Amino acid sequence: MPKAMLFDSSKCMACRGCQVACKQWWELPAVPTTNQGTYENPPDLSAETWNRIKFTEIGNNGTVRWLFTRQSCMHCTEAACVNVCPVYARSPHELGFVTIDQERCIGCGRCVEYCPFGVPKLGNYDVSPRIRVELGTPRTVTYNCQLCRDRVEDGLIPACAKTCPPGAIQFGERADLVEQGRARVNALKATYPKAYLYGENELGGLHVMFVLTDEPGVHGLPENPQVGTYPDFSANELPVWYIEAIDEGKLPVLPSLGPLPGLPATPPAQELGWGAAALWSWLGIGVVGIGAALGWAIRRRVAHGEEKPKTQED
């Protein structure tokens, strides 16, 4: 049964224990910041910051509201990042979250560009001591919240949910949390007529849902995000067998070069041997490197020609 997280903005008091708990669990470093005239910091998600609280101050004739909204991976069912990734580094987990296989990730940056929530961020392999050990070789990969997959698989709840003092972050069975979220929204409607359960249906259902006290746009969330508002990249994905062979150590890890087009759809014949395949790929990289650069440029042009999904920066 899929799990999910329910963030209740009506209960969040912006203590940001969740921001720190996330960094503590993942051994993510602090980033240098300055005060920009707001409590909010760091100013955006990054390879070192996977979860943060946004502060929105709204004034109206002398009365004021201060909204606190989480920004972090929403673990979409229809996940743009999964669909655009050329190397299957991102995949839906049966427990409901979208995992990142950073050993597969080649840092091509497509997910960074097409996530409707602006979540994945590029960063070096040595962002945290923990991840450096896992990745080993110096390279650029993407980072974002993984819903504490390791903790959840061990029967714990994510670090942010564990630390949240007022219980603004709940973690559990998605079906239960949908119920809970609906009930909470109904209760809030008396005070906040626009209260809304964000993520119940958006993008096929998010695995991080928000109880909002106002319209999503007011909280800085895309209204009605859509699936597939990005180019169809299926043609220049690497075949699964190739990636699996890398996973199994039969082929060398790909450098951070972007997509490698043109490999056959089935593995090479056994008699050809993995050595030959490796040779082929490394020979190919020289050629493909140029091709990739070209492909990258073209893809960027295509991307910018298309209407991009709305992100909260817009």
Place this chain on the structure above:
Amino acid sequence: MTNHWNDIANSDCMMAIGSNPAENHPAAFGHITEAKERGAKLISVDPRFTRTSAKADIYAQMRSGTDIAFIGGMIKYVLDDMDKNPENYNIVYVTEYTNASFLINPDFQGAVDLDGTFSGYDSSQRSYDRTTWKYQYDESGIPKRDKTLTDPNCVFQLLKKHFARYDADICCNITGADKATYLDICRTYAATGKPGKSGTIMYAMGTTQHTNGTQMIRSYVILQLLLGNIGVAGGGINALRGESNVQGSTDMCLLAHILPGYLKQPINKDQTLEEHNNRVLTSYYTNNDDKSLNWWKNYPKYMASLIKAWYRDVTPSEGYQYLPKTTKPYNDYSWIGLFEAMYDGVIKGLMCWGQNPAVCGPNVNMERKALEKLDWLVAVDLWETETAAFWNRSDVNPADINTEVFLLPAAASYEKEGSVTNSGRWMQWRYKAVSPVGEAKADLEIINALVLKLKELYEQEGGPLAEAITKLTWDYGGSHPDVHMVAKEVNGRDLSTGKLLGSFGALKDDGTTISGNWLYCASYTEAGNMSARRNPDPGMFNIGLYPEWGWCWPVNRRIIYNRASVDLDGNPWDSEQPVIKWNPTKGESGGWDGDIPDGGAPPVNQGGYYAFIMQAEGHSRLFGALNDGPFPEHYEPWESPVENLLSGTQNDPAFKIWDSDMDHKGDPGRYPIVATTYRISEHWQAGQMTRNLPWLVELMPELFIELSEELAAEKGIVNGGRVIVETARGSVEGVAMVTKRFQPFKLNGRVVHEVGIPWHWGYTGLSTGDSANVLTPHVGDANTMIPEYKAFLCNVRKA
């Protein structure tokens, strides 16, 4: 807290005034959230819109330092409404449990008669003679009462007369609150006056840190008593403590005027223990009414047991001789007084234990200067604090400073075993998780080594009053002290049997029992360490008493004054959320169910005592004697931009004003803007424990100053730019946070601005910046001398 954190969840209405629990007590805010989920209302009253206000149902703006006007208007609203709709209030509670019906000396004159002061004021001494504030007694020495509450000299009528001036218009003109919102708060909070409803007031340093902070708390108490909110579940008057063990350290006498367990500090006049006991016993209202239990009459037992804990081998009377006696008024021994004495060169050495005065002291430039005059300073801390490094700050030349500084590295809380007592008086044992780093040692190790060395030196070399040290009983296991031995001594034992005592009821005044703190007697008994209990059973009536989770003073009573939660027959006012309930079928002659009641006697109607057993008269006090008056009266802060609208008495008439060459008062012409200081979630106190943690520095990297858009526009200041705040004491520079959350105050037709500054910064650590206390004045509360950190005058300009 009269109640405790978990109990907040039982409340129907919570008013956060002088506190900001979302930011300063985030771990406990869950209880507030829980109450809200059950339908309770949260009211936030604060000069600026805070993270607590963001979660509140009603927010009212209030200029710093005007709590008594704000609450005074609410008291008037309730008193008026009681006349109109008595069925909405618990009149029996007011008549039977408070001193509303007590008659006061007819010579008493109040603020109405005397333009803001009370009878007995001596302006040359800035103090009161309280003779006219006494009760009238009958021939047998029992206070006279009028239970119809109509006698013009009864407390209730005096209260009405006093607060009649506090109408909503004048209160809003003083505080700057919006009138419609203010009346909404009056209505919403007054609704907790109905029997079965409860309201709680949560306050903290925003209340206490004023020249009349104690009186502000008195005003909350009066409101709560009129509404029958003391003693009930979800009610009470709840001080939100700012540190995990500040309640514990207060209980253990980290204050100048008390000994452990709130016993009184001996003064020079108390030459013998008997004299001391007599002075203390008669300093309370005398009372011959045998329906009043008057618990403090046991004082001599607690004092004798404390002295015996300290001086095991001598009689209590002899041990008393070794206790230091104060020769000066209390003011001189409190924080400001001590620093004035250092500044004057009177005090030569300072042990600074987990404290950082070079950041947190008021008028901190003066206090830093005072440190320069010391011969020696010992700083015991986790980091090299600003205090430990005061000689190396940017504006001094280290070569000019002769103070010898010793820095002793201390273990952090997770590096040692012991107990902490939280806001709700719960004592909870905690364990050592990791060993201290480097040479750091637990405080107990440090003090133990120090005392053993002092004993050795005094034994070898003698010296003045050497016996006070040489005769001191100090045996906690030798050079490596055992914290359990300390905890057992705090609990106390019977010296004849050697057994740990099960309750302070067993303490004696003849020197045969010891107890390091009578209030903690029952915490560590022959049955074990009660504070280490971890039974999550919420206990009877499902109000979250958790009777077997840790331990709570006194005698594990979770809600104090709980006798006021029942009627005279012992039936709870609130049948859904009772705290205690008389059960006639329990035991041989009936007994109480639920929490541990105040004193074990049956209900009042069955021969029991009055509800408030700690008060000599057995009733809680709507009229009670403090240094600055029997009723709270609004006065302007020492530095204020406006005249007192209520009387010709501008400031509290009884706080001490110091006059060293660094004690300057700001003039409203030059400094027209109100300033206040506060804490934020991301940093803690003087900042050493958070400004050294990169993750927290990332969240709040720099000192900032919050100000309204209107003030910023007037001064040409932009959000995120730099701003300078200046007072008569000094100036600080920080990032301007221009916000709608600060609105200009409209006071009697005039616009007054206020700015807010967190005080966590200093010059050591990862994140540095000016301390807001460069700005604050060296004046303090008339009763406690806690410094005025919350309301003073400044000017601001673009940096």
